[in-house]
Amino acid sequence: MNITSFGSRVEAYRQRVEAALDRCIPAPGTYPARLHEAMRYSTQGGKRLRALLVYAAGEVLALDPEALDAPACALELIHAYSLVHDDLPSMDDDDLRRGRPTTHKQYDEATAILVGDGLQALAFAVLAREGQHLVAAQRLQMISTLARASGSCGMVGGQAVDLESEQRSLTLAELECLHMHKTGALILASLMLVTQASAFADAGWFNALERYGRLIGLAYQIQDDVLDIEGSSADLGKTAGKDVAAHKSTYPSLMGLDPAKRRAAQLFDEARTALAVFGDRAEPLVWLADHIQGRKH
Amino acid sequence: MNITSFGSRVEAYRQRVEAALDRCIPAPGTYPARLHEAMRYSTQGGKRLRALLVYAAGEVLALDPEALDAPACALELIHAYSLVHDDLPSMDDDDLRRGRPTTHKQYDEATAILVGDGLQALAFAVLAREGQHLVAAQRLQMISTLARASGSCGMVGGQAVDLESEQRSLTLAELECLHMHKTGALILASLMLVTQASAFADAGWFNALERYGRLIGLAYQIQDDVLDIEGSSADLGKTAGKDVAAHKSTYPSLMGLDPAKRRAAQLFDEARTALAVFGDRAEPLVWLADHIQGRKH
Numbered sequence: 001m002n003i004t005s006f007g008s009r010v011e012a013y014r015q016r017v018e019a020a021l022d023r024c025i026p027a028p029g030t031y032p033a034r035l036h037e038a039m040r041y042s043t044q045g046g047k048r049l050r051a052l053l054v055y056a057a058g059e060v061l062a063l064d065p066e067a068l069d070a071p072a073c074a075l076e077l078i079h080a081y082s083l084v085h086d087d088l089p090s091m092d093d094d095d096l097r098r099g100r101p102t103t104h105k106q107y108d109e110a111t112a113i114l115v116g117d118g119l120q121a122l123a124f125a126v127l128a129r130e131g132q133h134l135v136a137a138q139r140l141q142m143i144s145t146l147a148r149a150s151g152s153c154g155m156v157g158g159q160a161v162d163l164e165s166e167q168r169s170l171t172l173a174e175l176e177c178l179h180m181h182k183t184g185a186l187i188l189a190s191l192m193l194v195t196q197a198s199a200f201a202d203a204g205w206f207n208a209l210e211r212y213g214r215l216i217g218l219a220y221q222i223q224d225d226v227l228d229i230e231g232s233s234a235d236l237g238k239t240a241g242k243d244v245a246a247h248k249s250t251y252p253s254l255m256g257l258d259p260a261k262r263r264a265a266q267l268f269d270e271a272r273t274a275l276a277v278f279g280d281r282a283e284p285l286v287w288l289a290d291h292i293q294g295r296k297h
Numbered sequence: 298m299n300i301t302s303f304g305s306r307v308e309a310y311r312q313r314v315e316a317a318l319d320r321c322i323p324a325p326g327t328y329p330a331r332l333h334e335a336m337r338y339s340t341q342g343g344k345r346l347r348a349l350l351v352y353a354a355g356e357v358l359a360l361d362p363e364a365l366d367a368p369a370c371a372l373e374l375i376h377a378y379s380l381v382h383d384d385l386p387s388m389d390d391d392d393l394r395r396g397r398p399t400t401h402k403q404y405d406e407a408t409a410i411l412v413g414d415g416l417q418a419l420a421f422a423v424l425a426r427e428g429q430h431l432v433a434a435q436r437l438q439m440i441s442t443l444a445r446a447s448g449s450c451g452m453v454g455g456q457a458v459d460l461e462s463e464q465r466s467l468t469l470a471e472l473e474c475l476h477m478h479k480t481g482a483l484i485l486a487s488l489m490l491v492t493q494a495s496a497f498a499d500a501g502w503f504n505a506l507e508r509y510g511r512l513i514g515l516a517y518q519i520q521d522d523v524l525d526i527e528g529s530s531a532d533l534g535k536t537a538g539k540d541v542a543a544h545k546s547t548y549p550s551l552m553g554l555d556p557a558k559r560r561a562a563q564l565f566d567e568a569r570t571a572l573a574v575f576g577d578r579a580e581p582l583v584w585l586a587d588h589i590q591g592r593k594h
Binding site: 003007026030031032034035036041056081082085088090091108109110111113114116117120121122124125126127129131135136139140141144146147150152153156157159160161163164177226 | 326327328329331332333336378379380387388404406407408410411413415417418419421422424425426427430433436437438440441444445446447448449450453454456457458460466474510593
């Protein structure tokens, strides 16, 4: 294991997944050039949280990061496509994302739809690509997990419920279910893809990683709701105060702001506790939990 | 081989892929219920041309149809998602599809976007699902082929160029390139997935099937352009005369109506000729070429 903190390697991992993204998107000028330019635009920026979870969990399980480039890249492609589609006028209608114009603002609506469609296909192409680090059965398992987590019973389903729920008030249980789909499923998948990349299987370890994934996913979303109230658009890189303006059910609106913050803090604590089975080796994921907890955007 | 014509089995194969589609879409009532209802709505109807190509080519290679249900189903899911997205107001803006209201008319625009996203993910989930008929390496190869054929260097790229080309006149070479992407890539993929499902490899046979796929794909599109002029909306199940109204470059507009018809007939002939290597065993794909050539929608 590494004796220096994961924090010292975060920037290198970010660059690593960004290089992988840049490699997998067809080179500039490839037919059709404008679509590929828009796909590249739509994958730039961002915190790369899902990729960092992959590399951090990979360190915990002592996996070769080369084996993790494909799943890290595929997760970021799916995440990027979901943002492009969620920002569309008929969805959340957002002009600002990652501090820049959203894809449909920078290009046009039809292009944004096609960019999302193309990025989704690319995510599965990346996982299906032959490589020396993963055997066929592992890649298939990853594709299956990613397709389910991002599909209608996961992320896409969560977004559908989110849109429906703008017209009515949710219970806390309904809100939690929505978020476990919309955001939680892909964050949990980030951890599952790492366990699938592992050549050995230890149920205790895998359960710990999945539990951490579920808790971080929910904590992240509560924090998002809090930041929508407390953060500035400049910090967030997207429009702040949208939930309140849209009268959306959020953790703060249902629980109150301070109880929502305490609930998030409690979930981050539970996520760190879930890693106890790894002892000191858990440092990368503990560092990441701390880092996410302290985020301003 | 079957001594009766493929035509006598077409309806059974249609029902076969429709049963497979029905099984793979989450059961009615599955959370989120409205999204899954809309996904089922969007996969109903249609000629099932891509699935029929799969089963017909499977007969030519003497493959077990059970091994072909997953690729047939995945191709129809991708095709259905592409229609839902192409019909959106910011794309081709169509109200009618397969004789019924388009998905965004029947539900709403946001739901139609999510339906398409969910159907795409489901296509890859279906191919990744474990089964007794295909080994992991075959499934991975199919996923890779389908992701490329449907992505930004295939179908999605073709649609992007199609939208860009509404503002200007294309050359015949540009139009052919556009259609080889937009329609041709997925039709060709239908044949490639069958060769990948085959346990043996005969380069001559596989090349013949791929050549047939390329020729049928292009002939199909020229015919589409002709039907847009000569067909009625009632026959087509979608709005007729749209290309002319939009001043789009089509084969008839670039070549003239009669030369376009002759070109399509010539391509169908070449497609049948490409199957010579199979002798009498080619009947299912010859029948399908005849059937497509005679279609009114």
